Amino acid sequence: EMIGPSAAYAAGYTGAGMRIAVIDTGTDTDHKSFDADAFAYALAEDEKASGEAYDLLDAAEIGAVLPQLNAYKRTLQNGKPTAEQLYGTAKLPFHYNYVDGDLDVTHDNDDQGEHGSHVAGIATANRYIKTEDGFVSALEAVKVQGVAPDAQLITMKVFGQNGGAYDSDYMVAIEDAVLLGCDAVNLSLGASNPG
Secondary structure, three states, X not given: OOOOHHHHXXXXXXXXXXXXXXXXXXXXXXXXXXXXXXXXXXXXXXXXXXXXXXXXXXXXHHHHHHHHOHHHHOOEOOEOOOHHHHOOOOOOOEEEEOOOOEOOOOOOOOOOOOHHHHHHHHHHOOOEEEEOOEEEEHHHHOOOOOOOOOOEEEEEEOEEOOEEOOHHHHHHHHHHHHHOOOOEEEOOOOOOOOO
16 A cells, blocks of 8 residues: 555556566566466456456567577576576566576575565565465455565566675666566665665
8 A cells, every 4th residue: 555556456557468577586486476377367367357358478579689688698607598498488478587597597406595586576476366266365364465466577686695795687688678668677776884
């Protein structure tokens, strides 16, 4: 209530069709708040209400800009990433680990913390949670949803096994976010010693 999303929701704005890049420590990609099926359920509801289909980032669009992406220019151990490797799901359509130069954007293999998932949840946690019986309101089931719950989440990891966040990593991530048509880019980077 403090930031007023209820007014946006009442006007029909849920983030559907938007792309939000979070440049941070990565994302807990298997968290129920980022479930692709729950996301698809919400979008189907939005599209039925609005009568319009949303322009979602997909592997084909990533492929169209692939040679320009900094994520592509940074070779993986087994070669350059393909658009299909950079694509995840409709909810999490792009992921790359800029600091380690690989596709692992989870928190599983480093000690950098889960700040990225926290930020991603504030921004885009789904408004529905998948259950055995279908889908339920996230606000009712787990008491939380993102400010733009129907937006896609672009995960750009700049903290990892090799530390971070280096200027060179987050600057190229920002460039990639622009190439991918992101509507918003979040960097909540800070330190106790500025500069």
